Amino acid sequence: MDDPIPLSALQHFVFCPRQCALIHVEQVWAENSQTARGSQQHERAHSGGSEERGGTRTLRALPLVSRRHGLAGVADVVEVLPDGSPRPVEYKSGRAKPRLADEVQLCAQALCLEEMFGVDIPEGFIYHVASRKRREVSFTPELRQAVLDARDGVRELLRSRVLPPPAADDRCPLCSLFDECEPFAPRDFPAGYDPFSTRLDEPRG
Template sequence: MDEPVLLSALQHFVFCPRQCALIHLEHEWSENAHTTRGQQTHERAHSGQNEARDGVTTLRALPLTSRQHGLTGVSDVVELHAGRPIPVEYKSGRAKPRLADEVQLCAQALCLEEMFDATIPAGFIYHAGSHKRREVPFTPDLRAAVLAVRDGVRDLLRDRVLPPPAADDRCERCSLFDECEPFAPRAFPPGYDPFSTTLEDR
């Protein structure tokens, strides 16, 4: 049986497969302003105790797992509304739809549906930069995307081959810019286009 895929690896893979490989294969990690803000946002989400208020129970840093889908990780926040779990993912930036974030959130829902034997139609992403909460419907297409990305991560970890760099505007905000060297001269595999569109919205 395959090892469960980390929820964070899904987000990294959608953003950039090479970043995912550097983190989860090469165990590289560096901080920049973006990752520091993100870490601080997650620490605030995880701080404090679980609480119940106005009929809603808030669970922080809840361990998540799905044997059916082969996923594992830790939530930021899970709200229980009349016993039904709703995942809430915290992000440091302003409200902006990003497939990488939505895949990560939907993967949390797949875990929670198995753990709570419930159906979860939607979750939320809280954007600390704009103090706005954005609803994300868990459509059939998004659920399928989660499983496709999971399979992509599994292939990456099994093959242990570092993908070519994206070499586009994503690189400017990536903390692994120096480790990746995205714009360094290199030979690409025949037929590979480093500027082709990936899963992530650019």
């Protein structure tokens, strides 16, 4: 049986396959102000333990696994409603990632929880730390399929160990691995475009 795919790798892969390979194949990791802030928030969410308020139990740093789908990871927060049904809550410190990367990661958590709790989970939440707002994410059939497609993509990446070509597009200025990746060869710069001046280390709120 194959090793389970880390839930975080799904998010990296959907955002950019090259980022996923840099982190999960080449073990490159760079911290910028956004990821540092995210680490602090995740540390808090990952401090473990549980509490109960208004009949809803909040579990922190809950290990997740799905044997059926070959996934494993840790949920920032899982809220268990009074009827015993769990809802994953993923904490995000920076901008919403393009291409449903955050949504795929959250839905993958739900697939694990459905197997662990033996229930259907129709939605979960992404909590944006900067704005202190959370938004609901519906786990549609399309999103569930996107999770499985990303899992297969990550598995193939880990098997081949081939570094995909750079995206070299609007994802790159948002990327914590920009410097390590060097996505823009000088010959690729559009006239008058300076990618370094467009780097955005501050969260969008």
